[in-house]
Amino acid sequence: MKRYLFTTPSSVKGTIKLPASKSISNRVLIINALGKGTYPPENLSDCDDTKVLIQAIAQGKQLINIMAAGTAMRFLTAYLSVIPGERTITGTERMQQRPIQILVNALRALNATIDYADTEGFPPLHIQGGVLEGKELTLQGNISSQYISALLMIGPVLKNGLTVRLSGEIISRPYINLTLHLMNDFGAEASWTAADTIYVAPVPYKSLQFTVESDWSAASYWYQLAALAPEADLVLTGLFHKSYQGDSRGAEIFSRLGVQTEYIPQGIRLRKSGDLPSRLDEDFIDIPDLAQTFVVTCALLNIPFRFTGLQSLKIKETDRIAALRTELKKLGYLISEENDSVLFWNGERCKPQAIPVIHTYEDHRMAMAFAPAALRFPSIRIAEPQVVTKSYPTYWDHLRQVGFGIRIETEIKFPKQTDSSASLEN
Numbered sequence: 227m228k229r230y231l232f233t234t235p236s237s238v239k240g241t242i243k244l245p246a247s248k249s250i251s252n253r254v255l256i257i258n259a260l261g262k263g264t265y266p267p268e269n270l271s272d273c274d275d276t277k278v279l280i281q282a283i284a285q286g287k288q289l290i291n292i293m294a295a296g297t298a299m300r301f302l303t304a305y306l307s308v309i310p311g312e313r314t315i316t317g318t319e320r321m322q323q324r325p326i327q328i329l330v331n332a333l334r335a336l337n338a339t340i341d342y343a344d345t346e347g348f349p350p351l352h353i354q355g356g357v358l359e360g361k362e363l364t365l366q367g368n369i370s371s372q373y374i375s376a377l378l379m380i381g382p383v384l385k386n387g388l389t390v391r392l393s394g395e396i397i398s399r400p401y402i403n404l405t406l407h408l409m410n411d412f413g414a415e416a417s418w419t420a421a422d423t424i425y426v427a428p429v430p431y432k433s434l435q436f437t438v439e440s441d442w443s444a445a446s447y448w449y450q451l452a453a454l455a456p457e458a459d460l461v462l463t464g465l466f467h468k469s470y471q472g473d474s475r476g477a478e479i480f481s482r483l484g485v486q487t488e489y490i491p492q493g494i495r496l497r498k499s500g501d502l503p504s505r506l507d508e509d510f511i512d513i514p515d516l517a518q519t520f521v522v523t524c525a526l527l528n529i530p531f532r533f534t535g536l537q538s539l540k541i542k543e544t545d546r547i548a549a550l551r552t553e554l555k556k557l558g559y560l561i562s563e564e565n566d567s568v569l570f571w572n573g574e575r576c577k578p579q580a581i582p583v584i585h586t587y588e589d590h591r592m593a594m595a596f597a598p599a600a601l602r603f604p605s606i607r608i609a610e611p612q613v614v615t616k617s618y619p620t621y622w623d624h625l626r627q628v629g630f631g632i633r634i635e636t637e638i639k640f641p642k643q644t645d646s647s648a649s650l651e652n
């Protein structure tokens with residue numbers, strides 16, 4: 227097992243060229259492919275989840291391995307249903323445990339031919355693509371918005387357009403709105419017609435020169451570093467105030483945790499204000515990808531919290547609710563869970579481990595949300611740090627850039643907590 231340990235700077239300063247938004251990259255790729263766009267999108271993310279989608283679309287192979295990319299899996303399932311040809315799409319072991327039945331049922335209701343290759347309700351899928359006509363559909367909005375975005379994006383190529391009615395609570399709504407914004411930018415006509423209903427007209431996509439903005443979810447780890455470091459002055463490039471990305475709301479929440487955002491021509495500048503609240507209560511139903519950032523930040527700042535709207539966390543890269551509780555316990559924080567959808571902490575502590583090894587569970591956000599903890603826990607190790615390539619391949623390089631030293635440690639056989647061989651990487 228590979229793991230990283232760190233030396234940390236007393237002040238986090240520098241200009242960081244964030245990765246491009248993976249959510250925007252993956253939508254623009256699908257829209258462009260459906261619209262037979264003449265301009266290649268610019269500044270696409272170079273993360274794994276975007277690379278696999280680029281390959282899948284460009285290579286048109288019969289067997290597609292989408293690895294761990296949830297959006298790519300869901301978006302391609304809808305896309306391949308309207309592209310002639312027979313294909314099988316699979317992914318990592320975890321991907322084969324992430325549900326897809328709601329999307330498959332909706333596509334089948336549009337007459338798509340999709341079969342489960344292994345377990346009913348889960349990838350891998352056999353898809354026979356063809357011409358679909360489109361009609362009115364009802365599907366659950368409370369499991370993953372990615373099913374809805376996937377369907378919406380094929381709406382413009384369906385002969386009769388598409389009406390999607392959502393039942394139950396609508397989770398991750400900003401991601402649905404991101405899809406609609408981008409579709410409309412590319413010439414489609416798609417909008418909410420009621421609080422629970424979206425209509426997509428059978429109006430084709432147009433080609434558009436498009437540059438992908440930076441990733442607000444990735445920005446959250448820099449806010450976290452600013453919040454935890456004694457001093458900070460960071461410029462994050464390529465972010466805008468009026469972003470389509472729902473995770474831009476992180477800026478406002480961090481302003482309550484003592485990190486202020488200034489919008490400047492090249493992006494944003496983060497500085498510390500020093501004021502901290504006595505507790506933080508927040509609903510994450512719209513911003514699930516920021517949950518790990520705020521859970522770790524609040525615990526380490528000793529700010530009790532109650533975070534609701536976390537019901538989608540169990541079916542992401544790992545069960546993030548369980549992973550957060552297990553790993554924060556190693557640092558001495560006892561986080562509680564309620565109804566699979568709430569995490570709260572009233573300050574309960576236990577003895578921290580002397581050498582906490584944080585497991586990342588093939589989840590990039592576990593690695594990125596726990597690495598800043600090195601500022602408060604110098605002995606912390608992050609296991610399998612390469613997981614960050616899912617969304618932010620240069621994360622570790624960027625930490626080095628602001629003064630973190632990173633050593634690689636390779637665990638030897640039958641280790642005790644202290645048995646390790648360390649080599650200096652930087």
Ligand SMILES: O=C(O)C1=C[C@@H](OP(=O)(O)O)[C@@H](O)[C@H](O)C1
Pocket residue numbers: 248249250297369370371372375397398401514515538
């Ligand atoms: O559409 C998207 O780009 C995403 C939607 C969200 O998923 P859910 O809708 O499953 O919550 C989010 O967690 C994921 O990282 C990206």
Ligand SMILES: C=C(OP(=O)(O)O)C(=O)O
Pocket residue numbers: 275294295296297298515542543591617
């Ligand atoms: C949940 C995520 O990704 P996906 O669902 O696309 O695998 C994420 O990036 O946090």
